[in-house]
Amino acid sequence: MPQSATALPVTLDREAATPLAVQLADALRDAAATGHLRGGDRLPSTRALAARLGVSRTVTSAAYEQLHAEGWITGRHGSGTYVTTSPPSDRPVQRVVPGEVAEPEELLDLTPGTPWAAGIDRAAWRRAWRAAADAPPLTSAHRAGLPEYRAAIAEHLLRHRGLAVGTDSVLATGGTTAAVFELAGAVFRAGDTVAVEEPGYQRAVEALLSAGLKVVGVPVDGEGLRTDAIPAGVRGVYCSPAHQYPMGSRLNAARRVELVERARAENMLIIEDDYDGELRFDVAPLPLLAALAPDVVVHLGTTSKILTPTLGAGWMVAPGAVTSAVLGHRDRTGTRPSPAGQRVLVELARHGDLGRHLRKLRRELSERRVLLVSALREAGITVLGDDAGAHLVVPFPSPEVERERLAAGRVRGIRLDGLARHFAGMPTAFGVAIGYAGCSREALSGALDTLVGLLR
Template identity: 80%
Template sequence: MARSGTVLPVTLDRESPVPLAVQLADALRTSAANGHLRGGDRLPSTRALAERLGVSRTVTSAAYEQLHAEGWIAGRHGSGTYVTTSPPSDRPVPRSIAEEWAEPDGHLDLMPGAPWAAGLDRAAWRRAWRAAADTSPLSQPHRAGLPEYRAAIAEHLLRHRGLAVGTESVLATGGTTAAVVELATAVFAAGDAVAMEEPGYQRAVQSFRSAGRRVLEVPVDAEGLRPDRIPPGVRAVYCSPAHQYPLGGRMSAARRVELIERARAEDFLIIEDDYDGELRFDVAPLPLLAALAPDVVVHLGTTSKILTTTLGAGWMVAPPAVASAVLGYRERTGTRPSPAGQRVLVELARHGDLGRHLRKLRRELSERRTLLVSALREGDVRVLGDEAGAHLVVPFPSAEVERERLEAAAAHGILFDGLGRHFSGVPTQFGAALGYAGCSREALRDALPVLVDLLR
């Protein structure tokens, strides 16, 4: 039975540089983790909590959105918002997945970030794993990554991203977020400021914050990050110029030049997250920032969007000083990216399976995007995002509408993401972020009438 009348131990510091919404989410999260709030406890409405704390409802709504996305709380239609955790105990009892988080039969998962793993050629996949297993076991770690993997990535970057680099310039990583953690720890010092896209990739934001680096938000629009809004004194700017995450825009050529000029003049690094840069359907992608300014750009890529999350493999191309700092960090900590996924990627590339999959992937996702966009526009639903990648955004007018649509979709067995949770500060834009790679095309097509009606 849910407890009512629970006193929330929340104190907000209005003098702190940490946004009020972030402070509130942290306080509620801590209360849920330490057992002050228990699984099944009902939380006050966003309006009631805002009145109690003397803040705007935007603050409480943003905090609830973040906690909802993390799984600490869940809304129940017509009943309210409840804590989903159970209090810690000295003798933990294994629990099944909470009923409200269990995947319903026939659900359609449109959460962005999932790859089209079902499209991988299974014969090629098995062949690559067998060939990888036939290689000799390693007796020494390769801190920079397997030489053959680095060579395969250099070839991939040249063929599919127009970036000419030598094998020695490529470092293997465990993926984009793993690379950000290494950069945050090895390259920057405590208190250094890093400018981030707002809205943007929150795992990167939290990686920098967890390392003790200050995050400063820079707004984005249809042309990507705005270089004119980068505050002075930053040590780095993190951006996704090929396909801004999550809004889906492309950084214009003029802004790329402006950003590079500022980086050189003010001595900061540009961290280029090219998470799905291979996936453009309308025109050839603009040159990578790393191709325009290899002296100030750290380029990051991953296999998790173009192949599968199974491999846990990515790459980094960085100026020599940055690469040396990352390698030094790996040596000191005894860490390095796992070679298993690297070996599989090498075999996929060696037999041409990687290139064939990318061509098939671009064709498939282009057709899916056309299917989805056509249905939405026929239903008078506005769509944001370039002809690229594996997700798009449908804007909503408010946080309340976003929450209502998310709950209504879940009730119909459709899961998609809310735009509000991609802000590190108080959200100013809301909407549905729809991924279309992780499900089958048939399931997507069958759900379109309901989806359009939900988003209209």
């Protein structure tokens, strides 16, 4: 039977500054942690609890939403809401939601964003670091980045992304998010509005917001960013046209032309985040926006997805006025990207190790994707996203289903990423994004049956 509100250790102080929903979530969380509530206990519905506590349903719904997100409770369709944890004790009591297992301490992380760092040739890695250490210590800052690094990136862009640029057109960065933050401070003014993909990369959104800019979400579909939905008056558009994050679509040719034409006509700056553009498995990617319209496009790339975040190295190719503004911003603030990772990348490129790793990476991730997509589709599970990158999307019909599957995944030993958190505004699409690069192939294969059972 559901717990009654009077049986729950809940005391709400309506005079306190802390919101009632926060007080209620804290009380229920404490009850689960101390053992008053145990794994498998069924909680009242949000409506029943609101009536018994004398508060609005908004309060109880918000508290349950928070506890769902933290993994303390889970919903079962047609059955109710249950506590998922057991209290600490000398002899743990394994009481869980009926039909579920206790959440293990070690979870298989299938969230997107983790690269296949285990595939890096360790001998080449050590050789690159030793060679980088042989260079003498710097006595002055290179605000634009090390010249040899900029040259290596120019060659990389030509070989792997079809973008022909001179060394002087490349700026080193600390990665794509760091570059967005620099652009927000150097090129835009506080109060300017930038359009962003919805759903999209929230770290870039936060970088824009932290600089005092406004953001407006623009929906995406199976053909990428809805360019017709970009409102008038925006100063910039942030997008990932080669492999939209997180939905995995590619901006089609017609929309690319429309986006560029609008940027030129309305004085907008396009920020092209090419975070994993090297990882295409089916066909050659469409030309970069920076190749189509170098006058209105800032191209951003990173080593974090193709190698490792250890290097902390990325790049920017931008129109001259933007490059000058960024360098001026670095001069004023005394900031610059770290040269250590740049030196290592130079050595990996110099000996051909970067190219060899990319070829191996594409083969490995392509085979992992086939393995995962085949298992899901054979089970009748819908899969979204182009044949590219290191993640795919399984859509769900509602936020409740998304929360339930995320929580069920944790108790089954798998960490997944929900789509709802990738919205700057109100979520309109739900599901999970599954990353397949960070774990070993053996671990991925071993989890397929559990994953299919979870998502079916």
